[in-house]
Amino acid sequence: MDHPARILFVDDEPAVLVSLGRLLRGKFDLRVAASGREALGMLEREGPFAVVVSDLRMPLMDGVALLERLGQAAPDTVRIMLTGCADLEMALRAVNQGHVFQILSKPCPADVLERALYQGLRQYQRLLAERRGQAPPKAHLGLEGLALALAGLVEAKDPQARGHQGRVAHLAAALAQELGLTGERVEQVELAAAIHDLGKVLVPPEVLAKPGPLGPAELAMVRPHAQLGQDLLGGIAFPFSLAQIVGQHHERLDGSGYPRGIVGEDILLEARIIAVADVVEAMVSPRAHRPGLGLAAALQEIEGGQGRLYDPRVAEACLGLFRERGWRFEANFEATI
Ligand SMILES: [Fe+2]
Ligand SMILES: [Fe+2]
Structure with missing residues (x-):
């Protein structure tokens, strides 16, 4: 089953999830999970999401580990990392292991988040279209993802x-x-x-x-x-x-x-x-x-x-x-x- 616009948010801080829900509900088909385990459970029950946004720092299973597991279960899902403590080492781990599409810094302005979600949804559609053979693969997509991931680093530092x-x-x-x-x-x-x-x-x-x-x-x-x-x-x-x-x-x-x-x-x-x-x-x-x-x-x-x-x-x-x-x-x- 295709869920072309379903977005899952994973964060262990309830306050973040509440304000997020307020900001974005109505604009996106948004689900939230308070841990990596809950997120994986939802994936199993409800099928793949178009975009998953995960906090980096969570107890038991951190964001990179979750995104890596998610990638194995649903390789087309576009992965976005949300973090208050980005450094180069973390970014490389996120890109290499978690295959993240973007890294966003926390707190993240609503317009930045919204734009990242739209970009993520667009990327998911492209991946689906490529998989169906409807569009030629774009050689620079991976680089675009890497560049956008790096962009998040700057915002976290500054x-x-x-x-x-x-x-x-x-x-x-x-x-x-x-x-x-x-x-x-x-x-x-x-x-x-x-x-x-x-x-x-x-x-x-x-x-x-x-x-x-x-x-x-x-x-x-x-x-x-x-x-x-x-x-x-x-x-x-x-x-x-x-x-x-x-x-x-x-x-x-x-x-x-x-x-x-x-x-x-x-x-x-x-x-x-x-x-x-x-x-x-x-x-x-x-x-x-x-x-x-x-x-x-x-x-x-x-x-x-x-x-x-x-x-x-x-x-x-x-x-x-x-x-x-x-x-x-x-x-x-x-x-x-
Ligand atoms: Fe400059
Ligand atoms: Fe500038």
Whole structure:
């Protein structure tokens, strides 16, 4: 029996499950289990789920072990890990043993969770279609999963940037579409944007967690994240220039950016798009030490830097998108589980 949209949540903390149920019931066909054993029992009785989201830290059977067991019983089920304590070792274990599709940090903003669930459901449909021979297998699906899993790591390490990469990806994809890029390229922009700050996993956590604006010494520790992200991704054979795009997201048109200070069209178009989306999202979103600066201020920044810092066509697309088309980031910024 196919259950194309059934989602199972596994967490040993009842409070998480209650707030989750409140947030998502009505939008998804959602079941909850309070332990790995209960989850496996439900799987046996009710058949496979499309997506399983599991907490990492649970007594008796931890999340990786559960997802591994689930994979044996229902290999197509898309697996998502929810964790408050992600590190690189855990992520690799989750990806290698648990075959996770994404790692989400806890607390997780509702819009980020919702987007991950939709992506998970889409992935499940793709897997089913491939199994039925309806669609050619996409070579980069595994890499996309790995990239999205890594994206979750950054958010766990940088509590100030919860949901940042996901929202940048959302806006960057809209900009790419607005600029008339092909569907495939729009997807590539979205994927690169979803992990553009990957290098932050190698920045000391106390620097990322600092509540106020960063001083010169701290900036010197944060700035290498662009190059570090490129280095981390450089060893993986992605079918497009993912590593370079990530490495260039802080470059600016006039050469005032970093790490290389390259100019104009030497910066990949994808990176020029992500740069604009990154600035807008960062200004609009609240940080621990300040409220959001507002959309008007963010658009003013883009307008002021149009043609100097930011690609003129990308900036124009951005201004048009917000001012004329009324484009907005997804709601639920505040709600978290
Ligand atoms: Fe960045
Ligand atoms: Fe960023």
